[in-house]
Amino acid sequence: MSPIRTLRHGGALAWRNLVKFRHTPDQLLDITLMPITFVLMFVFLFGNAVSGDWHAYLQFVIPGIAVQALMFATLGSAISLNSDIRTGVYDRLRSLPIARSAPLIGHILGDTVKYALAIVLVFGIGAALGFRVHNGLSGVAAAALLMLVFALAVCWIATLIGVVARAAETVQALSLVLVFPLTFGSNVFVPTGKLPGWLQAWVKINPVTQVSDALRALLLGTPAGPAVTRTLLWSAAIVAVFAPLAVMAYRRASR
Amino acid sequence: MIEVSGLRKRYGDTVALDGFDLATPAGSVCGLLGPNGAGKTTAVRVLATLLRPDSGTARVGGFDVVRQADRVRELIGLTGQFAAVDDALTGAENLRLIARLLELPRMQARRRVAEVLDRFGLADAAGRPVRTYSGGMRRRLDVAASLLGRPQVLFLDEPTTGLDPRSRADVWELVRGLVADGTTVLLTTQYLEEADRLADSVCVVDHGRVVRTGTPSQLKAQIGGHTLSVRPADPARIPDVVAVLGDAAVTSDGLVSVALSGGSDAAAVLAEAAAELRRAEVAVDELGVRLASLDEVFLALTGQFTAKEVIA
Ligand SMILES: Nc1ncnc2c1ncn2[C@@H]1O[C@H](COP(=O)(O)OP(=O)(O)OP(=O)(O)O)[C@@H](O)[C@H]1O
Ligand SMILES: [Mg+2]
Numbered sequence: 432m433s434p435i436r437t438l439r440h441g442g443a444l445a446w447r448n449l450v451k452f453r454h455t456p457d458q459l460l461d462i463t464l465m466p467i468t469f470v471l472m473f474v475f476l477f478g479n480a481v482s483g484d485w486h487a488y489l490q491f492v493i494p495g496i497a498v499q500a501l502m503f504a505t506l507g508s509a510i511s512l513n514s515d516i517r518t519g520v521y522d523r524l525r526s527l528p529i530a531r532s533a534p535l536i537g538h539i540l541g542d543t544v545k546y547a548l549a550i551v552l553v554f555g556i557g558a559a560l561g562f563r564v565h566n567g568l569s570g571v572a573a574a575a576l577l578m579l580v581f582a583l584a585v586c587w588i589a590t591l592i593g594v595v596a597r598a599a600e601t602v603q604a605l606s607l608v609l610v611f612p613l614t615f616g617s618n619v620f621v622p623t624g625k626l627p628g629w630l631q632a633w634v635k636i637n638p639v640t641q642v643s644d645a646l647r648a649l650l651l652g653t654p655a656g657p658a659v660t661r662t663l664l665w666s667a668a669i670v671a672v673f674a675p676l677a678v679m680a681y682r683r684a685s686r
Numbered sequence: 687m688i689e690v691s692g693l694r695k696r697y698g699d700t701v702a703l704d705g706f707d708l709a710t711p712a713g714s715v716c717g718l719l720g721p722n723g724a725g726k727t728t729a730v731r732v733l734a735t736l737l738r739p740d741s742g743t744a745r746v747g748g749f750d751v752v753r754q755a756d757r758v759r760e761l762i763g764l765t766g767q768f769a770a771v772d773d774a775l776t777g778a779e780n781l782r783l784i785a786r787l788l789e790l791p792r793m794q795a796r797r798r799v800a801e802v803l804d805r806f807g808l809a810d811a812a813g814r815p816v817r818t819y820s821g822g823m824r825r826r827l828d829v830a831a832s833l834l835g836r837p838q839v840l841f842l843d844e845p846t847t848g849l850d851p852r853s854r855a856d857v858w859e860l861v862r863g864l865v866a867d868g869t870t871v872l873l874t875t876q877y878l879e880e881a882d883r884l885a886d887s888v889c890v891v892d893h894g895r896v897v898r899t900g901t902p903s904q905l906k907a908q909i910g911g912h913t914l915s916v917r918p919a920d921p922a923r924i925p926d927v928v929a930v931l932g933d934a935a936v937t938s939d940g941l942v943s944v945a946l947s948g949g950s951d952a953a954a955v956l957a958e959a960a961a962e963l964r965r966a967e968v969a970v971d972e973l974g975v976r977l978a979s980l981d982e983v984f985l986a987l988t989g990q991f992t993a994k995e996v997i998a
Contacts, residue, residue: 443786451774454815519770526734526764528756529787
């Protein structure tokens, strides 16, 4: 199958995801309700306690919550992939003369739009509450690119879960088990220095901490340190481990 | 068009296919008939390139389903046993997706989608999400999707399960139309009537292999043979009738029937039965010999019923 045809098939399937999304926009609610709740809850409940002033806290927490929203959105796409494989839809697709990889490509392409929407929503709410960017357009562009890279890495974890899980409930459970330790065990909500000592070792290496720090640096103009490089390294590592596993599981599911 | 020989497939300890053979000429309808778990779906999945057999070969349109799967996929359409339409899309969108995946030119795709929707009586519901469809509408859409690309070979796994008699007849009509256009159809079914009405040849499947093949009437004549039935005027005389006919089955509405072994002469059996009943002085409302139904054939072949020896 030529790459052009593969892309065309993937594009058709991505179109399907977008049409679905248009019919049931409440999917967006699914992936943003949690982050929005978190924004409001953390900013107004704990903001003063953590930073002494909720305005300062808002600047700190919004980039991190964007990362969390991104993870929820990515893992949410595991559910739609899973339901395709569990139902006859996938059998129908495989009986058609299309590239083997087209359904995967379709899911990933189609869901990228969802990730983007989820992010825009989080920053929109942040802006409404007073979140301000201090690093110009190039900073925003770099941040957007970095989020995309990270999302495209995490989506391989989602793909693996979506392919191997036996039911949608399993997908949901696995996703939560994955997202909560990663986001709460990071400096998304609380600066590393204020977390309990035993947790700090993990928080410092946690990829979510790295992405959040990188985003803060790129958006707010604070010194980035090694965060951007580390995010890219983490993304590469995640892809290196999970992409082959996901593709292998996917091949096996299609036998 | 479809040639299968010696297919084997096992799932752990379960042998799903155990030397499955099949040959279906182009432009004909082959019906796979068999009890639950016989291996029908497994066979269809192998033929539709979804499942790799452990051994044996299967060719569709001359192409090997394992080594030339891509070529096979160019030829086939599949309606699986379980619904393969997307609930969140409208009926038209589901078909448009298939058209896009088949890379039909835009104008042609639009025309074809409209045509198929119309033919399946779904034009009015085309703009509604499939979530709101009835089971029968969903099934029709499923079948519609499988023939959108005008496949040369169509696999239908229980296409009419869950349809009302009217929709079932509609699907039969469509299948006949396709066959008239030269499509080869392999269908599995639980409905003997469906096989009887639609199939040029019927393959009875049991325990992962084809146990008998023939036209519906051949099967009925060979295996089922004839059934003799008697309805005494007075239901109280049923025991006497049974005494005369021997090992007979009695239905709740008072019909006593006996399956005759193959090759018996219907006229002779009838005359003999009539004479015996008169000797026993049983008044009779109804007396006759008919070919066994495909149901009886099916039950006889899959061991859930044994044809009884003829009386006298
Ligand atoms: N994925 C699977 N894993 C384990 N066993 C399976 C699997 N698929 C089928 N089987 C087994 O293989 C046998 C044949 O199944 P198959 O689905 O082909 O039967 P069928 O004739 O289509 O039955 P039905 O009329 O109920 O649809 C059954 O015993 C079934 O339990
Ligand atoms: Mg079946």
